[in-house]
Amino acid sequence: MHKGEVSMRVTVTLLITLLLVLSLSQHxxxxxxxxxxxxxxxxxxxxEQLLCKGDRVDSIVPPSVDPHEYQLSPNDIVKLESADLIISTGHAPFEKRIEELVEKGDISAKLVVIWRVPGVRLVENPVTGRPNLHMPIYDPRNYIAFVKVLATELERLRPECASVYREKAAMIISSVEALLENAPRLDVDAVADTPVVQYAVEWLGVRVRIVLVPEPGMPTQPVLYDKSVEVLEDGGVAVVTKPVKSPASQELVRLAESRGAPVILVPSPSELGTIPEKLAxxxxxxxxxxxRGWVAASANLVPEVVKWFLVVGGASLAFGVLSVVVAARRLYFLAAGLPHSxxxxxTLAIPISMVVGGPEYLWAALIAVGMVHAFSVLVEKGIDPDVAASVYVSATASASVAVMYYVLTRFPLQAGLWAYILGDPLLVGMEDVLVALVVAALVGSVVILTYREQVCIGLDPSSVRLAGLRVKLYDVLFISVLAAASVLLLRTVGFVVEHVMILLPGAIASTIARGMWKTLVLGVLVSLTAGIAGLALAITAGVAPAAAIGGLLVGFYVAALAARR
Structure with a gap:
C-alpha cells in the first residue's frame, strides 16, 4: 500500500476516535x-423543584442539626470541591468559611449567597438593628427572586435542560404570585421567638417588634421579656417556630396564651415541605x-419574676454552701476544674438521652460524678493535686470540644449549647425551678449534717483518720454532691460564671468571718446576695444575669480583701 494512503487512513482513524471520545464525554x-x-x-x-434528570443536590448540614452551630468536616470540603453550584444563606459561621474558600480559589463552584441575590430585600432585626440574614426567602417576593436566579444558573451550567428549568421556574413563580395576591393582611404588632420567622409573616402585615432570642446562642434579656409582655398585652400576636421545642418558643407560647394573644406557628426551615407550602x-x-378575632388581656408578671428568683436563689444557695466546704477543705484545684467536666x-448527655432514653439532666449528673471520682483516684494514687487538676482540666476541655463538635453535627438540639456556656435563667421552665430547689435542699442538708467533719478533715486529716473518722466516705459524699450540683445547675448560671460561684463565696467568707458556723452563714449570704442582687440588676439595667452575678461576686471579693487590710 502506498505510504501516503496509509498516512491518510491513520489520520482519518484518529479524527473519528477523537470525535467519538468527545461525543461520549459530552453524553x-x-x-x-x-x-x-x-x-x-x-x-x-x-x-429539587427545578432539577432536570441527572441533576443531584446534597446538603452540608445533616437534617435536624442546627446550622448555626455546625462546623465543616473534611468530608464536607471534599463534597464542596466536587460541586458545580453552591447555594448558601451566607450568615452561619461555616458558610463564611465556604465563602473564604471560594474567594481563595480552593473551591471552583459558583457560589450563590441568597441575601445577595438581586431583588432580595432585607429587613432589620428590631433588637440588633442589623439586617436579618435568617431565611429571607420566607418572604414570597424574595423567594421569586431566588427562583429566577437559580433557574438562570442551572441553565448556564446545563444548557440542554434550559427549557425544563424555565418551565418549572415559571410554574413555581406563578403559584407564589397567586399566594401573594390572595393572602389576607393582619396589620398587627408581634413578638417572635427567633429572627428566623420574621420574613415569614411581615409580608402579611405582621410587624415583628421584639425578638425574644435576637440571635442564635444569645441569652434573652429581661428588657426583651418585659417588652414582649407589653406587645402582647397591647393586642399583639406571638410568632413561634414550629415544632415548639426550644425554651424560647415554649415560653413565648405560654406568655401569649396567658394573655389571650393569638399564636402564629411558622414551620421550621428544617421541617419537610417547600417554602410555598409552608407559606400557605x-x-x-x-x-x-x-x-375569630381576639381581645388582649393583661396578666400578672409576678409569676415569671418569682420563677427567675427561685431558680437563681436555689443555685446561689447550693453554690454558697458548697463553696464554703471547698474553702475549708482547700479543694480549689478540684472546684476550678469542675465546670469543664x-x-x-x-454535652455527652444529649446523644445518650436521645439514643438510650431518660432525662438529660440525670445522665449528665451520673457522668459528672463518675468523672470527678476518676480525678479523685489520681490524687489517691499519690499524684500531686495540682498536676492531677491540670491533667483533669486538659482532658475534659479537649473532650468537650470533640463531643460538642460531634453533637452539633449529628444531633438536633432543643436548647443551644451556648445556654450552658453563658447561662440563661430567664427561659427556664418549672422543671428547671424544681431541679434548682431540690438540689439546693439536698446540698444544704448534706453540708449541714457533715460540715463539722469536713472542716476537721480540712484542718488536720491525719489526726481525723487516727480518731477513726472514715475520711474516704466523706470525700466520696462531698465530691459526688459537688459534681452533681455543678452539672445540674450549669444551664442556670452558665459555664463561665459557675467558676466564680464555686470559688468566691467561700473565699470571701473565710477572709472575713471567724468561726466555723459564722463562715458557713456568711458564705451562703454572700452567694445569695450576689445571685438575687445580680438578677435584680439584670432586670433593671438590661444586662445578662450571669454577668451581673459574676461581677458582683468579684466586687465582693475585692471589698473583702480591702477590709482585711
Whole structure:
C-alpha cells in the first residue's frame, strides 16, 4: 500500500476516535447532570423543584442539626470541591468559611449567597438593628427572586435542560404570585421567638417588634421579656417556630396564651415541605385569626419574676454552701476544674438521652460524678493535686470540644449549647425551678449534717483518720454532691460564671468571718446576695444575669480583701 494512503487512513482513524471520545464525554457530562450543594438541608427541597434528570443536590448540614452551630468536616470540603453550584444563606459561621474558600480559589463552584441575590430585600432585626440574614426567602417576593436566579444558573451550567428549568421556574413563580395576591393582611404588632420567622409573616402585615432570642446562642434579656409582655398585652400576636421545642418558643407560647394573644406557628426551615407550602400553612392561620378575632388581656408578671428568683436563689444557695466546704477543705484545684467536666457531661448527655432514653439532666449528673471520682483516684494514687487538676482540666476541655463538635453535627438540639456556656435563667421552665430547689435542699442538708467533719478533715486529716473518722466516705459524699450540683445547675448560671460561684463565696467568707458556723452563714449570704442582687440588676439595667452575678461576686471579693487590710 502506498505510504501516503496509509498516512491518510491513520489520520482519518484518529479524527473519528477523537470525535467519538468527545461525543461520549459530552453524553457522560449530560448524564451526570449538575451537582448542587446547599448549606442548609431545607434549601435542598427548594432546589429539587427545578432539577432536570441527572441533576443531584446534597446538603452540608445533616437534617435536624442546627446550622448555626455546625462546623465543616473534611468530608464536607471534599463534597464542596466536587460541586458545580453552591447555594448558601451566607450568615452561619461555616458558610463564611465556604465563602473564604471560594474567594481563595480552593473551591471552583459558583457560589450563590441568597441575601445577595438581586431583588432580595432585607429587613432589620428590631433588637440588633442589623439586617436579618435568617431565611429571607420566607418572604414570597424574595423567594421569586431566588427562583429566577437559580433557574438562570442551572441553565448556564446545563444548557440542554434550559427549557425544563424555565418551565418549572415559571410554574413555581406563578403559584407564589397567586399566594401573594390572595393572602389576607393582619396589620398587627408581634413578638417572635427567633429572627428566623420574621420574613415569614411581615409580608402579611405582621410587624415583628421584639425578638425574644435576637440571635442564635444569645441569652434573652429581661428588657426583651418585659417588652414582649407589653406587645402582647397591647393586642399583639406571638410568632413561634414550629415544632415548639426550644425554651424560647415554649415560653413565648405560654406568655401569649396567658394573655389571650393569638399564636402564629411558622414551620421550621428544617421541617419537610417547600417554602410555598409552608407559606400557605401560615396564610390559613392568618385567615382563621381574622375570623375569630381576639381581645388582649393583661396578666400578672409576678409569676415569671418569682420563677427567675427561685431558680437563681436555689443555685446561689447550693453554690454558697458548697463553696464554703471547698474553702475549708482547700479543694480549689478540684472546684476550678469542675465546670469543664460539667460542660462535658451535659454535652455527652444529649446523644445518650436521645439514643438510650431518660432525662438529660440525670445522665449528665451520673457522668459528672463518675468523672470527678476518676480525678479523685489520681490524687489517691499519690499524684500531686495540682498536676492531677491540670491533667483533669486538659482532658475534659479537649473532650468537650470533640463531643460538642460531634453533637452539633449529628444531633438536633432543643436548647443551644451556648445556654450552658453563658447561662440563661430567664427561659427556664418549672422543671428547671424544681431541679434548682431540690438540689439546693439536698446540698444544704448534706453540708449541714457533715460540715463539722469536713472542716476537721480540712484542718488536720491525719489526726481525723487516727480518731477513726472514715475520711474516704466523706470525700466520696462531698465530691459526688459537688459534681452533681455543678452539672445540674450549669444551664442556670452558665459555664463561665459557675467558676466564680464555686470559688468566691467561700473565699470571701473565710477572709472575713471567724468561726466555723459564722463562715458557713456568711458564705451562703454572700452567694445569695450576689445571685438575687445580680438578677435584680439584670432586670433593671438590661444586662445578662450571669454577668451581673459574676461581677458582683468579684466586687465582693475585692471589698473583702480591702477590709482585711
Amino acid at each position: 457522560a457530562a449530560a448524564d451526570r447532570g449538575v451537582y448542587i450543594i446547599v448549606t442548609f438541608p431545607s434549601l435542598a427541597q427548594e432546589v 400553612f401560615i396564610v390559613n392561620q392568618i385567615r382563621d385569626i381574622q375570623k 460539667s460542660l462535658l457531661a451535659a
